[in-house]
Amino acid sequence: MQNLETDILIVGTGLAGLSLAKYLSEQNPNLQITLLSKTSIDECNTYYAQGGIAVVHDFIKDSYQQHIQDTLLAGKGICDKKVVEHVITEAPARLQELIQWGVELDKNNSGELDLGLEGGHSQNRIVHHKDKTGLEIETKLIQVVQNLANVTIRTSFFATDVLLDNQKCIGIIGFDEKSEVTSIVAKATVLATGGSGQVFSVTSNPFVSTGDGVAMAYRAGAKLEKMKHIQFHPTALYEPNKSQAFLITEAIRGFGAHILNHKMERFVFEYHPDGELATRDIVSKAISDEMKKEHSKHVWLDVRHLQIETFKTKFPKVYNYCFENGIDVSKDLIPITPAAHYQCGGIVVNEMGATSIKQLFAIGECSHTGLHGSNRLASNSLLEAIVYAHDSANHLISLMDTIKMNKVEIIPIRYKNIHHDEVLQFKNQLQHFMKYDSLYANTKNTEKVYEMVTEMSKRFKMKFKNYNSHPFLCETYNLIQTAEIILKDCLPKRYRVKSVKKEKTIS
Numbered sequence: 001m002q003n004l005e006t007d008i009l010i011v012g013t014g015l016a017g018l019s020l021a022k023y024l025s026e027q028n029p030n031l032q033i034t035l036l037s038k039t040s041i042d043e044c045n046t047y048y049a050q051g052g053i054a055v056v057h058d059f060i061k062d063s064y065q066q067h068i069q070d071t072l073l074a075g076k077g078i079c080d081k082k083v084v085e086h087v088i089t090e091a092p093a094r095l096q097e098l099i100q101w102g103v104e105l106d107k108n109n110s111g112e113l114d115l116g117l118e119g120g121h122s123q124n125r126i127v128h129h130k131d132k133t134g135l136e137i138e139t140k141l142i143q144v145v146q147n148l149a150n151v152t153i154r155t156s157f158f159a160t161d162v163l164l165d166n167q168k169c170i171g172i173i174g175f176d177e178k179s180e181v182t183s184i185v186a187k188a189t190v191l192a193t194g195g196s197g198q199v200f201s202v203t204s205n206p207f208v209s210t211g212d213g214v215a216m217a218y219r220a221g222a223k224l225e226k227m228k229h230i231q232f233h234p235t236a237l238y239e240p241n242k243s244q245a246f247l248i249t250e251a252i253r254g255f256g257a258h259i260l261n262h263k264m265e266r267f268v269f270e271y272h273p274d275g276e277l278a279t280r281d282i283v284s285k286a287i288s289d290e291m292k293k294e295h296s297k298h299v300w301l302d303v304r305h306l307q308i309e310t311f312k313t314k315f316p317k318v319y320n321y322c323f324e325n326g327i328d329v330s331k332d333l334i335p336i337t338p339a340a341h342y343q344c345g346g347i348v349v350n351e352m353g354a355t356s357i358k359q360l361f362a363i364g365e366c367s368h369t370g371l372h373g374s375n376r377l378a379s380n381s382l383l384e385a386i387v388y389a390h391d392s393a394n395h396l397i398s399l400m401d402t403i404k405m406n407k408v409e410i411i412p413i414r415y416k417n418i419h420h421d422e423v424l425q426f427k428n429q430l431q432h433f434m435k436y437d438s439l440y441a442n443t444k445n446t447e448k449v450y451e452m453v454t455e456m457s458k459r460f461k462m463k464f465k466n467y468n469s470h471p472f473l474c475e476t477y478n479l480i481q482t483a484e485i486i487l488k489d490c491l492p493k494r495y496r497v498k499s500v501k502k503e504k505t506i507s
């Protein structure tokens with residue numbers, strides 16, 4: 001077993017993790033910072049984000065107040081207003097930093113930032129890089145962080161659990177790229193592990209989004225909140241049996257696309273006066289209800305009436321992907337379906353990203369800051385990630401002198417070979433259970449799915465005993481546990497755990 005040390009350990013290399021490393025390094029080039037990525041450095045939700053970042057930029061037409069109001073309305077009354085105000089007013093400063101770090105954003109003919117429109121926004125305020133904003137941010141930030149002398153990046157590192165000593169987090173344990181059991185002890189550990197879309201049968205999230213941070217924090221006893229608020233994106237391309245559904249960015253609806261049922265009606269207006277530009281929860285529910293009414297597996301997105309050359313320039317990724325898959329969007333309708341897209345709840349954190357466990361922090365999608373309420377406003381997530389990375393960096397720097405790294409005995413975990421297919425069966429079955437209706441149809445249905453998942457969880461534990469003896473085993477267990485947490489949170493109070501159940505972090 002290897003025992004490593006670092007000052008600050010960051011688990012996850014999306015926008016949250018990378019920008020945190022950059023802020024920390026700028027403030028103290030002598031700190032040792034270690035960044036862990038589960039597979040390759042760029043495999044994360046940020047990479048696939050198409051839309052952009054919501055920022056008030058045109059202060060003549062727009063205002064912080066309007067962005068705040070839109071966020072609160074989308075979140076259905078359960079956002080934390082102070083957090084909303086803070087994040088939105090910090091946005092222009094954080095945007096300038098991204099631009100300084102080399103991120104290129106689209107400009108209009110006057111040379112000003114081109115501001116796109118997405119559902120739930122009362123003004124055009126989405127800054128973007130065509131329909132590849134996440135890819136642009138991720139690639140530019142990787143270049144920046146790779147050049148920082150005090151940052152060590154370790155890819156293909158699977159963290160199984162956080163390590164606890166006297167109720168404090170002292171690092172993590174897991175498997176390195178050679179499957180060697182490795183502990184990394186740190187003064188502060190930051191979970192920036194992203195979301196949990198892979199819990200569901202249809203998701204826009206990549207295969208790495210398996211709720212690892214949430215499950216690790218849960219097992220360590222950290223407080224979680226609002227886990228039932230899983231946002232379904234209304235317009236993923238309907239491609240049966242794909243583990244990651246291709247997203248058709250909401251910006252395309254902002255550009256004028258229509259959603260049609262099989263009778264070629266723009267039915268979303270029957271559900272909400274804003275039609276296709278209502279918030280995501282409303283549009284996803286409208287589509288799901290319409291699919292049930294029509295007994296269909298998808299509805300349609302229609303862009304045929306739009307200016308095709310402009311469309312190609314603005315949305316090359318969507319245009320090309322559809323074209324390569326036999327859909328010429330200038331002539332054909334695009335089959336779409338809602339897909340699990342974003343985890344609005346997560347590990348409870350304060351304004352500095354601190355969790356309920358000392359020396360354990362969480363930023364980005366795995367955290368719950370209070371910004372999103374029950375339904376995230378489009379393009380507020382990259383914004384939240386960078387604002388919290390910035391704020392927690394300041395706090396972490398101030399903490400460093402106050403924390404001593406004590407020598408503690410770390411009980412190793414053991415690597416075990418597994419039959420991959422046996423584990424995969426559990427993952428497939430879980431995804432089969434977890435659909436839009438599992439959360440949103442009715443309590444009776446959710447209760448039934450919860451019971452099936454709980455039963456499956458028991459079988460899993462009986463069969464495999466030590467979930468932490470292999471990365472794929474642990475990842476599958478993380479999916480199952482995250483599903484249980486989500487479902488339980490959807491059910492009436494009697495199902496909910498009073499305090500989280502602690503499990504041994506190491507065995």
Ligand code: SIN
Binds near residue numbers: 052248250251377378
């Ligand atoms: C999209 O481009 O529609 C996704 C952006 C987001 O999730 O905010």
